[in-house]
Amino acid sequence: MTQLTATQIKNLKATEKDYRLHDGNGLYLLVRKTGKKTFLHRVRKPKDTFHKIGNYPAVSLAEARAYVSDKIKRKDQEDSLIAVIDDTFVDVAEKWFNEEKDSWSESYANRVRLMIDRDIYARIKNKKIARVTSKDVYLIMNDLSEQDKKHVANKVKSIIHSIFKYAIRNLRCESDPTLAVDTIKTKKTQHSVALKHHELTRLFQEYENSKAKRVTILANRFLALTMMRTIELCETKWNDIDFKENIIMIGGDRMKKEIPHVVPLSTQALDVLEEMKQYSSNSEYVFPNALDNSKPMRTKTVYSSITKYRKWLTDLSFGPHGYRATASTMLNQKGFRSDIIEKQLAHSTKDKVRGSYNHADYLDERRKMLQSWGDYIENILNEVVE
Incomplete structure (x- = not known):
């Protein structure tokens, strides 16, 4: 693939439609039909997205390449760090709980603690957090659903989701397995009637x-x-x-x-x-x-x-x-x-x-x-x- 040159970019002309030219490593130049030229960085995970770097000539080709190179380098460092982390689910869950509980009421903290110990740890307590799958989450929720605890199952999913957000934020894993699991549909709450x-x-x-x-x-x-x-x-x-x-x-x-x-x-x-x-x-x-x-x-x-x-x-x-x-x-x-x-x-x-x-x-x-x-x-x- 031929890379762009500074001269080529300078001489590019507008057409009836916007178009993009690829330089390599996810760096693109977008040429608008108005003649405006913008450097973009294409990131494919977690979803395919173009991030704006800046407009040419305020941002030069060399500066755009340096920006992309730095992004790739930092991502490689993060991936390398995640690869050597060997935390279990319980390691991360306990850190999350201890950091969050002070912002909760005592009764709510006790309810969350009970669901973690009784419903979540029973299946995935000592599993490596990076190896917890959507199937694990589904099986936890399914067990509760079969016990006619659908509301609890959905709350448990929310707790696991919060733990994985914390884990991703702290580079303990890369993805959240709860995202692929549907919330269980529950019957609309019926308020108790007054007796005669x-x-x-x-x-x-x-x-x-x-x-x-x-x-x-x-x-x-x-x-x-x-x-x-x-x-x-x-x-x-x-x-x-x-x-x-x-x-x-x-x-x-x-x-x-x-x-x-x-x-x-x-x-x-x-x-x-x-x-x-x-x-x-x-x-x-x-x-x-x-x-x-x-x-x-x-x-x-x-x-x-x-x-x-x-x-x-x-x-x-x-x-x-x-x-x-x-x-x-x-x-x-x-x-x-x-x-x-x-x-x-x-x-x-x-x-x-x-x-x-x-x-x-x-x-x-x-x-x-x-x-x-x-x-x-x-x-x-x-x-x-x-």
Whole structure:
């Protein structure tokens, strides 16, 4: 192939269409129909792209060649460095996690940690990171999908993707195997419905008299009494509770909108806590994991214990989260102010200053409202508990 010369470039004429001339090593000269001449560098990976170097004569042929030569040299050095790196996936994943976790809430960091240890490391922990393939990623996701954990599978893929972006940025590998794996399609989330009085009574009748573990029954009862989210309930620790003020204080790092939340405790909720002391006094969690009391009860434990054997609830699209909708609907019907109810549900303004002001303003009203709700639940329990 004949290389371009400075004289040739100077004498090139415009034509009716733009055209390119190749000099070698990916260096091209683009001649526009306007007569303008531009040096381009063609890069074929990760995709075929022309990068502009500069316009002639401001950039000479010699300068354009030097630019391309420098680019090729640096790429060769990077490739050589990558070739001798022998990191395992766990080496890179741990560095990524340790650098990122400080920017996350504690609860989110714990969830990511769990998925890495439980779902990702099980298959590729000690594999060389440069040898992790799209098939590996697919098999991890497929295992979770078959366990009906499609949302978890997609989250796991996102975590692996972030780890590989970190690896590429730090020259630990060249490509990201997650890019060739499709996200798993999931059903649109259905929000739990609000139960009517007779349905709520039936639920307590069946559940309170079931063979479920006492701790799980109490967790279900506490969930209904407090209008808390299931994850908030499971992660509640004894030191979150102020027994002088009879409130639970939930930090912003555990809340959906990252705004601290205060939950007043009715006498019925306090009774549940008093009974739980005999089951969980050796754990920091009010509702600990049955197999390891250093960990919180799993949200799935609460969900499955309520809905697994009650098809009528699944037909209604009801899950434990539905206690919030049920309480909201019934308390509105009882004449409580909607903004008090919304505050108790932690459907707060994104204005954190205003949110903090409101929770102090509404605490007495919310306390009265939850006591009324607790009395209502107690009346149902008195009817159904044998």
